Amino acid sequence: MIDCSDDILTGLSEQHLLKRPDGFMLHKDIAQPFTALCIAAKTEGIEITLVSAFRSYQRQAAIWQAKLAGKRPVYAQDGQAIDINSLTGKAKLDAVLLYSALPGASRHHWGTDLDVYDAAAVPPDYKPQLEPAEYGEDGPFYRLQQWLSAYAADFGFFLPYREFQGGVAAEPWHISYQPLASAYLANFNSTLLRQCLTQHPVAEQQLVLTHLDAIFQRYVANICLAAP
Ligand SMILES: [Zn+2]
Numbered sequence: 001m002i003d004c005s006d007d008i009l010t011g012l013s014e015q016h017l018l019k020r021p022d023g024f025m026l027h028k029d030i031a032q033p034f035t036a037l038c039i040a041a042k043t044e045g046i047e048i049t050l051v052s053a054f055r056s057y058q059r060q061a062a063i064w065q066a067k068l069a070g071k072r073p074v075y076a077q078d079g080q081a082i083d084i085n086s087l088t089g090k091a092k093l094d095a096v097l098l099y100s101a102l103p104g105a106s107r108h109h110w111g112t113d114l115d116v117y118d119a120a121a122v123p124p125d126y127k128p129q130l131e132p133a134e135y136g137e138d139g140p141f142y143r144l145q146q147w148l149s150a151y152a153a154d155f156g157f158f159l160p161y162r163e164f165q166g167g168v169a170a171e172p173w174h175i176s177y178q179p180l181a182s183a184y185l186a187n188f189n190s191t192l193l194r195q196c197l198t199q200h201p202v203a204e205q206q207l208v209l210t211h212l213d214a215i216f217q218r219y220v221a222n223i224c225l226a227a228p
Contacts, residue, residue: 002180004187010196011057011109022155025054028169030177034114037155046144051173055108057200058120058139062105065203067096075099077169079131090211093204097219098169104196104210104219105188107160107174112181115173118144128173135172143174153178167222178226185223190216 007013019030026034066072067084074082074095082095085198117128121140127132128141135145142198152158158178161171190213202208208215 002183006192006196008110009184009188009192010104010108011055011060012196012200014054016055017054017100017111020053022050024052025111026048026114027054027177027180029180030112033156033177037152037157040151040155041118041144044143044147045120046147048116048144049119050114051115051117051130052108053112055104055106056150056225057109057196058214060101060106060109061064061103061200061202063100064096068203070093077132077164079133089207093207093211093215097167097215098170101168101219102193102197102215103199103217104193105204107176107181108222110184112177112184113160114175115171116144116175117141117173130169130171130173132172141173148172148175153226158224160223162224164226165222167219182226185221188220190220192218 003016005013008016014025014029015068017025018031019025020031020091030216041048059061063072067074070084074084077084077098079087087095101107115130117134118141121143133139135141147159150177157175157179159174161168161175162179163175164170193216194209195211197205197212
């Protein structure tokens with residue numbers, strides 16, 4: 001029985017998590033499959049390394065606020081920086097939502113979703129930018145991306161943002177542990193998200209609530225499904 005409590009779904013609980021020695025927190029039930037994934041990749045010379053794992057509601061709210069305030073860069077899909085202050089209304093939200101989830105609606109809240117790169121493909125001081133070019137054919141993480149496409153499913157993982165389909169941009173670095181994440185998504189809806197945001201207001205609160213059902217459909221429910 002998977003605990004799909006409201007607080008777990010919206011990033012307000014840390015009870016389901018395990019803290020790794022490197023400080024990253026992830027769902028206690030994915031520690032084992034993630035280790036298995038890393039060991040298998042290592043036999044191919046790929047060193048799967050975490051950039052991001054669990055993220056709390058508060059952390060996501062801080063990112064959200066900073067991006068809407070123009071204090072953190074906001075990028076278009078072509079990598080160009082966007083002047084967030086030149087946008088108004090829903091266009092402003094859409095610009096941020098391309099790469100950053102609404103607080104309460106990030107898959108990183110669940111502890112089942114991870115951003116990864118290949119540490120064996122770059123010098124030790126390399127800082128992964130999580131940009132599409134790094135994972136493209138000429139990028140250092142192309143082999144990782146190819147390997148994940150072929151083998152992640154053997155370990156229960158899939159790429160919910162494998163390709164752009166009108167919501168979140170393609171994120172070839174973002175993997176998700178399907179058995180748990182599917183259960184969480186099945187139990188998640190815009191009513192629950194609305195309750196959460198009403199209790200824990202975020203930047204552009206009114207605008208967000210006005211467009212919440214559309215945001216949920218376009219950015220939360222709209223993922224690339226795991227291969228059957
Ligand atoms: Zn991610």
